[in-house]
Amino acid sequence: MLRITTKLFISLCIALLCNTVFSQPSLQYVPEDLAEGPMQIERVKEGLYLIRGPFSLCMRDDCFIGETGPAPEEANRETGDIAVRVTDRGLILVDNKFYDQVDNVLDLIRSISPLPIMYVLNTHYHSDHTQGNSIFRSAGLDIVAHKNTRSNFLNKGQAGEPNIVFDREASIFLGDVEVRLLHVGRGHTDGDSIIYFPDLRTVHAGDLVMDGMPIIDYSAGGTAIEWIQTIDALLEIDFDTLIPGHGRIMNREDVLAYKYRFEEMNRRMRDIAQRGVPIDEVLEALKLEELGWENTGSTPTWLSLSLEPYYNEMASQ
Numbered sequence: 001m002l003r004i005t006t007k008l009f010i011s012l013c014i015a016l017l018c019n020t021v022f023s024q025p026s027l028q029y030v031p032e033d034l035a036e037g038p039m040q041i042e043r044v045k046e047g048l049y050l051i052r053g054p055f056s057l058c059m060r061d062d063c064f065i066g067e068t069g070p071a072p073e074e075a076n077r078e079t080g081d082i083a084v085r086v087t088d089r090g091l092i093l094v095d096n097k098f099y100d101q102v103d104n105v106l107d108l109i110r111s112i113s114p115l116p117i118m119y120v121l122n123t124h125y126h127s128d129h130t131q132g133n134s135i136f137r138s139a140g141l142d143i144v145a146h147k148n149t150r151s152n153f154l155n156k157g158q159a160g161e162p163n164i165v166f167d168r169e170a171s172i173f174l175g176d177v178e179v180r181l182l183h184v185g186r187g188h189t190d191g192d193s194i195i196y197f198p199d200l201r202t203v204h205a206g207d208l209v210m211d212g213m214p215i216i217d218y219s220a221g222g223t224a225i226e227w228i229q230t231i232d233a234l235l236e237i238d239f240d241t242l243i244p245g246h247g248r249i250m251n252r253e254d255v256l257a258y259k260y261r262f263e264e265m266n267r268r269m270r271d272i273a274q275r276g277v278p279i280d281e282v283l284e285a286l287k288l289e290e291l292g293w294e295n296t297g298s299t300p301t302w303l304s305l306s307l308e309p310y311y312n313e314m315a316s317q
């Protein structure tokens with residue numbers, strides 16, 4: 001009896017171990033239950049804050065689609081997540097939302113610290129993350145970003161281009177805090193920066209990681225294939241907390257699940273493109289609802305900007 005019990009115990013342990021080691025992340029993304037509301041600031045860790053919102057259900061209702069709707073940039077359900085790092089020598093700001101949202105951003109920052117902003121960093125060039133640059137440049141602040149992000153600003157004729165650039169890695173030391181900027185590969189654009197707070201084991205990944213459907217900006221060097229390698233490089237960084245370009249704070253498991261879905265979408269699109277499925281039948285064949293990505297805040301932008309060039313990228317593989 002003792003031997004049977006021991007065998008049973010060992011079998012159970014092996015089953016549990018296998019389940020732990022080989023369990024897959026969930027394929028099904030679970031969207032946040034968002035209500036409309038104003039911009040908000042929340043504490044991520046000691047000395048690090050996240051500014052999200054304002055929250056609009058506009059994109060969920062597809063209200064920008066159509067000739068009379070607002071422009072896509074105005075219809076983002078939630079503009080880019082901002083990180084605020086507090087040091088005893090001042091603040092470091094990561095991204096800054098739209099131009100007309102900066103006053104609101106500054107009000108929220110004043111609610112956590114009276115110290116001045118010393119540097120503004122950009123994760124990439126998109127205006128829902130960086131249109132406020134012009135205001136900070138006018139105030140004499142330096143804007144730091146990857147060199148391709150500056151090029152993207154200039155190529156697109158976008159005001160407020162960064163005036164300090166880097167290639168692979170740079171650090172800003174302020175007070176007793178280091179903030180590291182890393183470019184580990186292409187993905188959302190060709191100028192994506194990961195902003196790393198090593199003492200807090202936290203990163204702001206910009207739109208390399210989105211709380212929803214990943215938008216691939218082919219007009220600025222984005223690529224779905226290299227993006228997966230870029231996520232692998234991101235996962236080599238020692239972090240336990242991640243601020244995405246849009247949406248909720250994540251952990252490593254969330255990022256692994258995001259990569260898992262993205263790889264699955266790539267597999268499907270590669271198969272669809274190589275079978276020559278007509279472009280107007282691609283969306284149905286992709287079965288985005290199985291990934292939970294059929295109606296996220298970023299899905300309408302993905303449909304208008306990414307779908308066709310994504311098909312072409314995968315057809316060439």
Ligand SMILES: [Zn+2]
Pocket residue numbers: 124126188207245
């Ligand atoms: Zn973006």
